[in-house]
Amino acid sequence: MIRPAELIERKxxxxxxxxxxxxxxxLGYARDEIPDYQLAAFCMAVFFRGxxxxxxxxxxxxxxxxxxxxxxxxxxxxxxxxxHSTGGVGDKTSIxxxxxxxxxxxxxxxxxxxxxxxxxxxxxxxxxxxxxRVELSTDELVAQVRDVGMAIVGxxxxxxxxxxxxxxxxxxxxxxxxxxxxxxxxxxxxxxxxAEAIVFDVKVGEGAFMxxxxxxxxxxxxxxxxxxxxxxxxxxxxxxxxxxxxxxxxNALEIREAIATLRGEGPPDFEELVVAAxxxxxxxxxxxxxxxxxxxxxxxxxxxxxxAEAYERWIYAQGGDPDEASLPKAAVVPEVASPRAGYVA
Amino acid sequence: MIRPAELIERKxxxxxxxxxxxxxxxLGYARDEIPDYQLAAFCMAVFFRGxxxxxxxxxxxxxxxxxxxxxxxxxxxxxxxxxHSTGGVGDKTSIxxxxxxxxxxxxxxxxxxxxxxxxxxxxxxxxxxxxxRVELSTDELVAQVRDVGMAIVGxxxxxxxxxxxxxxxxxxxxxxxxxxxxxxxxxxxxxxxxAEAIVFDVKVGEGAFMxxxxxxxxxxxxxxxxxxxxxxxxxxxxxxxxxxxxxxxxNALEIREAIATLRGEGPPDFEELVVAAxxxxxxxxxxxxxxxxxxxxxxxxxxxxxxAEAYERWIYAQGGDPDEASLPKAAVVPEVASPRAGYVA
Numbered sequence: 001m002i003r004p005a006e007l008i009e010r011k012x013x014x015x016x017x018x019x020x021x022x023x024x025x026x027l028g029y030a031r032d033e034i035p036d037y038q039l040a041a042f043c044m045a046v047f048f049r050g051x052x053x054x055x056x057x058x059x060x061x062x063x064x065x066x067x068x069x070x071x072x073x074x075x076x077x078x079x080x081x082x083x084h085s086t087g088g089v090g091d092k093t094s095i096x097x098x099x100x101x102x103x104x105x106x107x108x109x110x111x112x113x114x115x116x117x118x119x120x121x122x123x124x125x126x127x128x129x130x131x132x133r134v135e136l137s138t139d140e141l142v143a144q145v146r147d148v149g150m151a152i153v154g155x156x157x158x159x160x161x162x163x164x165x166x167x168x169x170x171x172x173x174x175x176x177x178x179x180x181x182x183x184x185x186x187x188x189x190x191x192x193x194x195a196e197a198i199v200f201d202v203k204v205g206e207g208a209f210m211x212x213x214x215x216x217x218x219x220x221x222x223x224x225x226x227x228x229x230x231x232x233x234x235x236x237x238x239x240x241x242x243x244x245x246x247x248x249x250x251n252a253l254e255i256r257e258a259i260a261t262l263r264g265e266g267p268p269d270f271e272e273l274v275v276a277a278x279x280x281x282x283x284x285x286x287x288x289x290x291x292x293x294x295x296x297x298x299x300x301x302x303x304x305x306x307x308a309e310a311y312e313r314w315i316y317a318q319g320g321d322p323d324e325a326s327l328p329k330a331a332v333v334p335e336v337a338s339p340r341a342g343y344v345a
Numbered sequence: 346m347i348r349p350a351e352l353i354e355r356k357x358x359x360x361x362x363x364x365x366x367x368x369x370x371x372l373g374y375a376r377d378e379i380p381d382y383q384l385a386a387f388c389m390a391v392f393f394r395g396x397x398x399x400x401x402x403x404x405x406x407x408x409x410x411x412x413x414x415x416x417x418x419x420x421x422x423x424x425x426x427x428x429h430s431t432g433g434v435g436d437k438t439s440i441x442x443x444x445x446x447x448x449x450x451x452x453x454x455x456x457x458x459x460x461x462x463x464x465x466x467x468x469x470x471x472x473x474x475x476x477x478r479v480e481l482s483t484d485e486l487v488a489q490v491r492d493v494g495m496a497i498v499g500x501x502x503x504x505x506x507x508x509x510x511x512x513x514x515x516x517x518x519x520x521x522x523x524x525x526x527x528x529x530x531x532x533x534x535x536x537x538x539x540a541e542a543i544v545f546d547v548k549v550g551e552g553a554f555m556x557x558x559x560x561x562x563x564x565x566x567x568x569x570x571x572x573x574x575x576x577x578x579x580x581x582x583x584x585x586x587x588x589x590x591x592x593x594x595x596n597a598l599e600i601r602e603a604i605a606t607l608r609g610e611g612p613p614d615f616e617e618l619v620v621a622a623x624x625x626x627x628x629x630x631x632x633x634x635x636x637x638x639x640x641x642x643x644x645x646x647x648x649x650x651x652x653a654e655a656y657e658r659w660i661y662a663q664g665g666d667p668d669e670a671s672l673p674k675a676a677v678v679p680e681v682a683s684p685r686a687g688y689v690a
Contacts, residue, residue, distance in 0.1 A: 036380070044385075044393075047357065
């Protein structure tokens with residue numbers, strides 16, 4: 001049996017922990033045998049000392065082991081893709097990228113989280129759609145991806161439960177913005193969720209967790225390397241987040257902006273990111289096409305209305321009302337001047 | 346209302362917290378409104394960033410404010426002295442120093458704690474004496490100090506309750522050995538416990554919290570300064586703790602060694618420390634004597650049996666059996682070779 005205080009102390013003093021030790025720490029935490037306060041101290045020690053690549057891998061593997069894993073390859077007979085942002089203000093990229101993938105015949109499945117820190121989560125945005133269900137069973141998820149090509153659901157409590165708890169703990173103990181912990185949290189969920197290829201959108205700038213380009217690049221490299229150790233392919237895009245993406249901030253407003261983008265009528269900065277992410281997803285998928293061909297197909301899906309239709313099929317399948325007119329309107333929508341050309345949704 | 350996560354983040358990033366913020370943090374913690382895991386992260390951030398002198402004072406003051414304070418000056422009409430060690434293996438100095446003070450007419454009152462980390466606490470040692478009561482009410486404490494000149498009791502739950510909780514938390518989160526937290530913990534209890542003059546015995550070496558002489562000196566200086574801000578006088582002795590003090594390690598064995606020392610028959614290294622600490626206490630006391638005169642009186646109290654008698658009166662008053670023969674014996678007392686001349690109790 002490990003003594004958690006000893007592991008915390010060793011990490012605090014700059015030492016390295018073994019894979020078996022990290023595994024016991026995480027499994028003990030998930031079983032409620034190791035309390036939150038020891039993990040809080042551990043995370044703060046990691047904030048200052050970091051984790052080696054071997055430690056990050058071991059931690060990620062242990063986190064996955066605390067719960068169920070989804071084998072979408074067996075269930076669907078296809079290579080399922082996913083797209084993930086490291087969090088930023090005004091980010092709704094997945095809500096636009098998924099339908100483009102689905103329209104192009106690439107199965108897209110995403111387990112999403114709530115907002116972390118000051119950033120809103122994809123689920124929070126989707127729940128502004130009347131009737132939309134974020135909680136699907138595994139069977140429902142598989143059936144929906146088969147039927148309409150995509151799903152974005154809340155990560156169930158069975159999927160990396162240790163991360164669910166650690167994520168909430170980090171949020172209230174100022175230990176969110178540490179590269180290894182971010183990578184372990186994200187990659188554990190991607191691997192457990194069954195995605196075989198992932199496009200990561202790593203935000204950088206004042207509004208993001210990574211304030212400098214250098215930090216963002218290091219995070220991207222670590223996530224790519226970590227995915228590869230788990231046999232998953234990954235591409236990382238670095239995107240500026242010095243100001244909100246697009247022009248809308250607010251759940252329903254951001255859904256409107258995603259819909260507009262699927263019709264080719266979105267704000268240019270957001271559309272550029274969506275198109276790039278979708279093209280990378282297609283190039284990583286089992287369609288067997290190169291990036292140039294992927295670019296063409298993405299442009300076509302937006303131009304011919306296929307992407308917008310895929311969005312409607314998806315929202316409808318997941319219980320929501322795809323009609324934009326059904327989205328709630330806030331009583332007050334203030335216009336905030338920005339250095340960019342004005343745009344009010 | 347403060348947001349604890351913001352304070353943790355600011356400290357983590359090297360910023361300074363205001364007195365009001367630290368006060369809210371501590372009072373919130375004592376009221377169970379701020380959870381252990383936030384204090385654990387805070388303490389680890391402090392481990393890496395330290396506290397300024399102003400922060401340490403504010404934290405100490407806030408900790409005192411979470412509970413009751415004892416006014417021994419009003420209750421006894423005398424200047425009460427105390428002696429405190431920062432923890433080391435084999436330390437039973439107070440058990441010998443107190444009776445010397447009492448024999449010389451200096452009221453000695455000490456609130457003691459349990460062992461922290463790998464070091465045994467004074468209370469644990471005293472409890473090996475059959476019948477000895479470590480829990481006294483305030484009235485009993487005052488009466489006993491008036492009657493027999495001294496008392497060593499367990500810190501009640503009402504005295505700096507925030508420290509009691511934080512002390513236990515630090516022990517299991519690898520945040521014990523940080524100078525500001527150590528100082529705040531010790532000085533808060535001394536101030537709340539009513540001591541007006543304190544001799545600190547700061548341990549340095551492999552067996553102590555402070556591994557280097559430099560660290561020990563910095564801790565001593567901080568505690569002295571902190572006491573002075575609270576209007577208390579303090580003297581700090583730095584003592585080596587590369588090996589256990591005296592030759593006995595184990596609760597009952599250490600009581601025997603303390604008794605031997607009161608008769609002038611203790612191991613030389615331990616006797617030297619006891620005599621020095623007692624003389625400093627006398628010099629700080631309201632006897633109005635200088636250090637040279639204090640040295641003489643301490644030597645006399647040991648030589649004429651006054652110190653040993655004061656020990657017996659004290660143990661008896663506190664419900665214990667002062668007869669050395671009544672102390673329990675462990676089934677096995679291994680002899681451990683050390684670089685020093687052998688001594689087996």
